[in-house]
Amino acid sequence: MTRAELYKELNYVNHSREMRLKYANLVIDNPELIAPLLDILFDVDDKISCRAAWVFEFMCGENLDAIIPHLDTFTANISKVHLDPAVRPIAKICEYLTKAHYSKTENLIKKELSEPHKERIIEACFDWMINDEKIAPKAYSMNSLYLLGTEYDWIHPELVIILERDYEMQSSGFKARAKHILKRIKNS
Template identity: 75%
Template sequence: MTTKQLYDELNYVNHSREKRLKYANLLLNNTNLVPKTLDILFMVDDKISCRAAWIMEFMCSEQLDAIIPHLDYFTKNIKKVHFDSAVRPVAKICEYLAKAYYAKTDNAIKQALTNTHKERIIEVCFDYMITDEKIAPKAYSMNTLFLFGQDYAWIHPELALILERDYHIQSSGFKARARHILKKIKNS
């Protein structure tokens, strides 16, 4: 399947779990489609990019290791994504990567995720925290940043500062997650 054919096929993707799972499985069964999907995801001014983001997130939730060969490309370009419905899945993929990296069990992400990858993820997560993003990307970013704060001592104080500063102006969902993360920071 060419990138153009995949692009056309993404017109049939919607928010339904069934469709996202169908296309995530298509990627998992045809790994040569993953870089093509990322190419479409990073066509950031095209609404179809959001659909590519949805299936990338679903693929990563099913088999995170499938993104390993593309971590450099993914982390280099995530800062360009700006549509709300593409930012949310990108932030979720970043959270998946952080959770896998800090998992108690050994996994391939621990070897594949370089300091450069982590720094790019940290940068985009802080961008999500300080810009006018919706609650979901902020919530995923809080968790991602908390996890990476285990290796980067400067993250927890910066994150706590942002959470405390924005606490009173944010939604109840933000406040609930912020309380949880602030409690974890104080206990770590």
């Protein structure tokens, strides 16, 4: 399947779990499609990029190791994503990566997620926390930053400042997650 054919196929992807999973499995079964999928995803002003992000998120949810050869591309471009329907899945993938990296069980992400990858994820997550994003990217970012803060001692103090500053102005979903993260930081 060419990039053009994949682009055309992405027109059929919708919000349904069934469709996102169908195309995620297509990509998992054909790993050569990951590079063109990322190419489409990071064409950030094209509305189809959001559909590519949905598929990529589902692919990572099913088989996170498939992202490993593409970590450089993924982390180098995450800060460019700006359309709301694409930001959420990208933030979710960052959470998948950080959860895997700090997991107690051995996995390939622990070996492959490098310092530059983590630094780019940190930058993107802080951007999503301070920018006018919806609750989901902020919630995924809080989790990622909490985990990264167990390694980078400067992150937790910065995260606490943001969470406490924004607490009153945010939704109940933000408040619930922020309360949980603040409690975890204070207990660590």
